[in-house]
Amino acid sequence: MSNLLLFAAGNKIISLLISSFPKILLRGLIVTIPLTAISFGCAMVIATFVAMIQYAKVPIARKICQIYIWIFRGTPLLIQLYVVFFGLPNLGIMIDPFPCAVLVFALNEGAYCAETMRAGLESVPVGQIEAGYCVGMSYFQVMRRIVIPQALKAAFPSLSNSLISMLKDTSLVANITVAEMFMTTQRIVARTYEALALYLELAAIYLIFSTVLTVLQHKGENYLDVVGRRKKKKNAES
Amino acid sequence: MLKVEHLKKSFQDTTVLEDINLNVEKGEVVAVLGPSGSGKTTLLRCMNFLERADSGLLTFDGVQHRLERISKEEIASIRRKTAFVFQSFNLFANRTALGNVIEGPVVTGKMTVHEAKVRGMQLLEKVGLADRADHYPAELSGGQQQRVAIARALATDPEIIYFDEPTSALDPKLKGEVLKVMSDLATEGVTMMVVTHELSFARNAAHRIIYLENGEILEEASAKDFFEHPTNPKVIDFLAGGDEPKELETKETNSLN
Numbered sequence: 001m002s003n004l005l006l007f008a009a010g011n012k013i014i015s016l017l018i019s020s021f022p023k024i025l026l027r028g029l030i031v032t033i034p035l036t037a038i039s040f041g042c043a044m045v046i047a048t049f050v051a052m053i054q055y056a057k058v059p060i061a062r063k064i065c066q067i068y069i070w071i072f073r074g075t076p077l078l079i080q081l082y083v084v085f086f087g088l089p090n091l092g093i094m095i096d097p098f099p100c101a102v103l104v105f106a107l108n109e110g111a112y113c114a115e116t117m118r119a120g121l122e123s124v125p126v127g128q129i130e131a132g133y134c135v136g137m138s139y140f141q142v143m144r145r146i147v148i149p150q151a152l153k154a155a156f157p158s159l160s161n162s163l164i165s166m167l168k169d170t171s172l173v174a175n176i177t178v179a180e181m182f183m184t185t186q187r188i189v190a191r192t193y194e195a196l197a198l199y200l201e202l203a204a205i206y207l208i209f210s211t212v213l214t215v216l217q218h219k220g221e222n223y224l225d226v227v228g229r230r231k232k233k234k235n236a237e238s
Numbered sequence: 239m240l241k242v243e244h245l246k247k248s249f250q251d252t253t254v255l256e257d258i259n260l261n262v263e264k265g266e267v268v269a270v271l272g273p274s275g276s277g278k279t280t281l282l283r284c285m286n287f288l289e290r291a292d293s294g295l296l297t298f299d300g301v302q303h304r305l306e307r308i309s310k311e312e313i314a315s316i317r318r319k320t321a322f323v324f325q326s327f328n329l330f331a332n333r334t335a336l337g338n339v340i341e342g343p344v345v346t347g348k349m350t351v352h353e354a355k356v357r358g359m360q361l362l363e364k365v366g367l368a369d370r371a372d373h374y375p376a377e378l379s380g381g382q383q384q385r386v387a388i389a390r391a392l393a394t395d396p397e398i399i400y401f402d403e404p405t406s407a408l409d410p411k412l413k414g415e416v417l418k419v420m421s422d423l424a425t426e427g428v429t430m431m432v433v434t435h436e437l438s439f440a441r442n443a444a445h446r447i448i449y450l451e452n453g454e455i456l457e458e459a460s461a462k463d464f465f466e467h468p469t470n471p472k473v474i475d476f477l478a479g480g481d482e483p484k485e486l487e488t489k490e491t492n493s494l495n
């Protein structure tokens with residue numbers, strides 16, 4: 001009798017998982033992924049600018065960049081979301097949940113990635129820059145043709161890690177009423193009380209997303225490492 | 239072709255170059271010798287504005303420039319007509335050997351990519367590396383990298399090439415291949431100013447020697463006079479002592495064997 005009950009309960013959970021899976025996944029595809037992609041794209045633009053200003057030691061702008069990085073790295077992401085979404089309306093500034101999330105994530109991630117990029121820029125040997133000037137390049141040509149490509153390559157693994165972290169951090173935007181995967185799951189739990197099964201399911205979906213990104217990261221690193229790839233090929237041949 | 243007058247350079251409060259005067263004629267090979275720390279690298283870097291001289295006059299190609307207030311445009315125009323070969327090669331790590339060679343002519347608009355590639359292959363052929371055209375610097379030996387760097391320097395048809403100890407970072411086996419390429423250029427009439435510790439190269443390939451010590455030119459003579467009839471006691475000391483002359487002796491005994 002009790003076995004039968006357990007069996008029935010198990011069945012119920014399985015059918016709940018099956019019915020909830022597409023709902024959560026859909027939120028992932030139409031909210032989590034676009035939010036991550038757009039925010040990260042904006043973050044890259046911000047990071048590149050900020051890193052280049054610091055690298056070139058542009059007087060005042062450099063100080064402003066340092067303050068920006070100091071603030072966004074030194075305060076919790078969740079509080080940044082609250083300040084912008086719940087705080088700014090007190091000043092009459094209302095931003096919709098999704099754009100608000102993009103704004104905060106882009107600024108937050110931009111601050112972290114700016115430091116990664118700056119380290120990448122600084123990893124390019126001065127000698128190559130001097131050689132660039134000597135073959136007749138201008139400052140911007142040296143940056144675009146020699147320094148930035150090598151800096152991006154050096155920064156790629158760290159930037160990929162940041163992207164994966166950010167994908168997971170998007171679950172925080174449930175707090176500012178963006179209906180992404182976490183909020184959707186919470187709502188289903190509120191109806192069905194199956195917290196364990198549903199949150200594990202949600203975790204599994206995040207795991208699928210980050211696994212895909214990890215695979216892409218390895219592909220990207222391999223693509224960038226032309227020399228290493230050739231060496232492997234050579235070793236395999238001999 | 240190149241004339242330097244009263245060039246001065248100091249770092250913070252230490253004077254590194256004191257009233258340098260020199261000139262280089264078209265087709266001439268000038269070797270700059272001197273003990274370590276005498277200011278040879280600094281002098282060469284001032285010629286190409288990798289280091290800014292404090293004062294002095296530079297006449298290049300008949301145009302006189304005041305070094306203390308030279309403009310970006312003047313620097314760019316001089317750099318377009320000169321080339322630099324570094325001690326540490328400094329090839330662009332994100333470009334293949336051929337990519338390194340074509341970068342200058344392409345970026346300055348002197349040639350199209352296609353023209354530059356054709357010319358680049360000829361130059362790699364000349365330095366004996368046509369078969370390595372699509373190798374990245376990390377896949378080349380030091381000697382090969384330096385030969386690519388020389389091809390890169392030649393690619394913009396410079397009026398003068400500056401060399402800063404081009405073989406110092408190479409082990410003895412690899413020095414020869416680079417010195418050979420440089421000697422060939424010297425015979426072809428390429429104008430060169432070469433800072434070197436290779437006395438045998440200076441003796442055989444250079445027309446004129448400039449001897450620098452403590453930021454001053456102590457001696458300037460034809461290669462023959464400099465080595466065979468040195469007059470300045472410091473030069474005699476330099477030729478007799480230190481590591482460099484020993485290197486020369488071993489080279490010579492080697493070639494005798």
Ligand SMILES: Nc1ncnc2c1ncn2[C@@H]1O[C@H](COP(=O)(O)OP(=O)(O)OP(=O)(O)O)[C@@H](O)[C@H]1O
Binds near residue numbers: 249254275277280281
């Ligand atoms: N960026 C710099 N800042 C301060 N001092 C410098 C700098 N570059 C060179 N010097 C000093 O200038 C002097 C001349 O240096 P330089 O490198 O020109 O000598 P060099 O003749 O090329 O020596 P070597 O044969 O060892 O290469 C040295 O005393 C050196 O310490």
Ligand SMILES: [Mg+2]
Binds near residue numbers: 278403
């Ligand atoms: Mg030196």
